[in-house]
Amino acid sequence: MKTTIQNIGQFVGQEVWIEGWLWNKRSSGKIQFLQLRDGSGFIQGVVVKAEVTNQVFELCSTLTQESSVRVKGNVRADDRAPSGFELTVTDVQLVSLAKEYPITPKEHGVDFLLDHRHLWIRSPRQRAILKIRSEIIKAMRNFLDENGFVQVDPPILTPSSCEGTTNLFHTKYFDEDAFLTQSGQLYMEAAAMALGRVYSFGPTFRAEKSKTRRHLIEFWMIEPEIAYCTHAENMAIQEAFVQHIVRHILDNCKLELKTIERDLAPLENVIAGPFPRITYDDAVKLLQEKGHDIPWGEDFGAPHETELVQHFERPVFVEKFPSKIKAFYMQPDPERPEVVLGADLLAPEGYGEIIGGSQRIHDPELLEQRFKEHQLDVAYEWYMDLRRYGTVPHSGFGIGLERTIAWICGLDHVRETIPFPRLLNRLYP
RNA sequence: UCCUCGAUAGCUCAGCGGUAGAGCAUCCGGCUGUUAACCGGAGGGUCGUAGGUUCGAACCCUACUCGAGGAGCCA
Numbered sequence: 051m052k053t054t055i056q057n058i059g060q061f062v063g064q065e066v067w068i069e070g071w072l073w074n075k076r077s078s079g080k081i082q083f084l085q086l087r088d089g090s091g092f093i094q095g096v097v098v099k100a101e102v103t104n105q106v107f108e109l110c111s112t113l114t115q116e117s118s119v120r121v122k123g124n125v126r127a128d129d130r131a132p133s134g135f136e137l138t139v140t141d142v143q144l145v146s147l148a149k150e151y152p153i154t155p156k157e158h159g160v161d162f163l164l165d166h167r168h169l170w171i172r173s174p175r176q177r178a179i180l181k182i183r184s185e186i187i188k189a190m191r192n193f194l195d196e197n198g199f200v201q202v203d204p205p206i207l208t209p210s211s212c213e214g215t216t217n218l219f220h221t222k223y224f225d226e227d228a229f230l231t232q233s234g235q236l237y238m239e240a241a242a243m244a245l246g247r248v249y250s251f252g253p254t255f256r257a258e259k260s261k262t263r264r265h266l267i268e269f270w271m272i273e274p275e276i277a278y279c280t281h282a283e284n285m286a287i288q289e290a291f292v293q294h295i296v297r298h299i300l301d302n303c304k305l306e307l308k309t310i311e312r313d314l315a316p317l318e319n320v321i322a323g324p325f326p327r328i329t330y331d332d333a334v335k336l337l338q339e340k341g342h343d344i345p346w347g348e349d350f351g352a353p354h355e356t357e358l359v360q361h362f363e364r365p366v367f368v369e370k371f372p373s374k375i376k377a378f379y380m381q382p383d384p385e386r387p388e389v390v391l392g393a394d395l396l397a398p399e400g401y402g403e404i405i406g407g408s409q410r411i412h413d414p415e416l417l418e419q420r421f422k423e424h425q426l427d428v429a430y431e432w433y434m435d436l437r438r439y440g441t442v443p444h445s446g447f448g449i450g451l452e453r454t455i456a457w458i459c460g461l462d463h464v465r466e467t468i469p470f471p472r473l474l475n476r477l478y479p
Numbered sequence: 480u481c482c483u484c485g486a487u488a489g490c491u492c493a494g495c496g497g498u499a500g501a502g503c504a505u506c507c508g509g510c511u512g513u514u515a516a517c518c519g520g521a522g523g524g525u526c527g528u529a530g531g532u533u534c535g536a537a538c539c540c541u542a543c544u545c546g547a548g549g550a551g552c553c554a
Contacts, residue, residue, distance in 0.1 A: 077516095096512080098511070130513095217552090265553075475546085
């Protein structure tokens with residue numbers, strides 16, 4: 051009978067085969083402990099010399115780290131095992147004897163590990179993070195699908211930038227210039243006018259020379275866009291969305307959270323109540339009271355965000371930023387036209403902005419005026435069309451997948467949240 | 480782009496002007512409950528590159544290359 055380590059608890063008292071790899075081994079003369087993994091989980095195989103053939107015992111003593119093996123054994127519940135189960139080995143088949151494995155059980159530097167990322171992802175910690183990544187994506191899709199959103203895929207090759215500010219990756223589209231997308235938002239606005247509630251899920255590229263623990267050159271974003279939706283409704287959706295994700299991970303990734311030693315208390319608090327909201331005005335006042343030298347009208351830097359977040363136990367919405375420091379498409383507040391109906395969601399524990407969202411300008415004249423102010427070119431004719439033909443108030447947001455993962459996992463760098471991170475000066479492996 | 484720090488064995492690091500070191504990994508030997516197992520032994524180096532100072536440089540100086548952390552920008 052063949053099974054996976056994940057399901058091995060169903061076979062207590064029975065003899066099963068598992069197919070996997072040896073990730074570490076300890077031996078003691080007449081007993082050997084094989085640390086086995088098969089992708090679905092980890093289990094220890096105990097090889098007792100008196101209980102197997104000499105051939106099997108000898109084979110085990112020659113096994114190297116990361117050799118691939120098929121192992122037969124009796125499943126036992128054992129309190130000494132981290133997963134609760136152990137395998138008393140009865141037979142072993144060698145699939146391939148691994149050469150000297152570079153990633154030893156000792157500590158390694160970041161550069162070395164990133165050079166060996168294709169092997170690093172085999173380690174228990176990295177496996178747990180990638181598993182949580184998959185579950186976060188699943189939770190996001192579940193929430194959106196259950197709330198009437200339709201997935202729409204925007205293009206990756208685009209004729210120009212969406213927001214104008216950041217540096218884009220340039221490429222050629224036959225004889226034309228083209229750029230890798232930095233956001234699918236403008237296309238999602240078109241899609242929302244066709245399908246009501248939509249979301250995109252795809253990669254995003256920023257050619258910024260950013261070199262911090264919060265930045266990747268290539269990262270994934272989820273960008274929901276909703277027709278007939280106000281700024282307030284937009285924030286309510288974001289709050290429910292983030293709480294759904296955290297709840298899903300707490301319910302479904304207990305073993306993985308334990309593997310990465312995540313403190314669960316801050317996560318449990320995220321789902322215990324509503325997210326606080328603070329206006330940009332009040333945020334500036336708070337920062338000034340705390341001794342920060344920031345005038346009204348200036349955007350927050352990393353130290354400002356860190357300070358702000360310390361005053362709240364849950365993710366906090368900072369809303370109504372000055373329109374001058376925000377994107378051209380954001381709807382002005384009718385009561386105070388110098389600020390916009392938009393909000394950033396700042397994650398707790400210093401993870402920074404994970405969501406940026408806003409109500410979009412739906413008035414054609416105002417949008418035309420913003421185009422002129424920002425000196426945007428005619429490539430946006432189609433975007434103006436959305437206001438010419440049945441324009442409606444609408445809102446949306448973008449959530450950065452890797453920052454969300456880093457926050458939920460409690461990691462100190464986003465590079466561990468993606469299988470093969472693209473970083474400044476790192477395109478390998 | 481700017482600021483700070485770093486580069487010595489396959490890996491992680493110590494050595495900071497006078498014969499190149501340790502732990503892990505590898506190989507050999509020992510051990511029936513190990514959890515980064517442990518104990519004994521062996522092999523393993525153009526000290527990032529190029530100059531300079533010095534009787535003598537891994538060590539001091541200069542430049543360059545690569546990397547890390549942070550800033551700006553952002554998700």
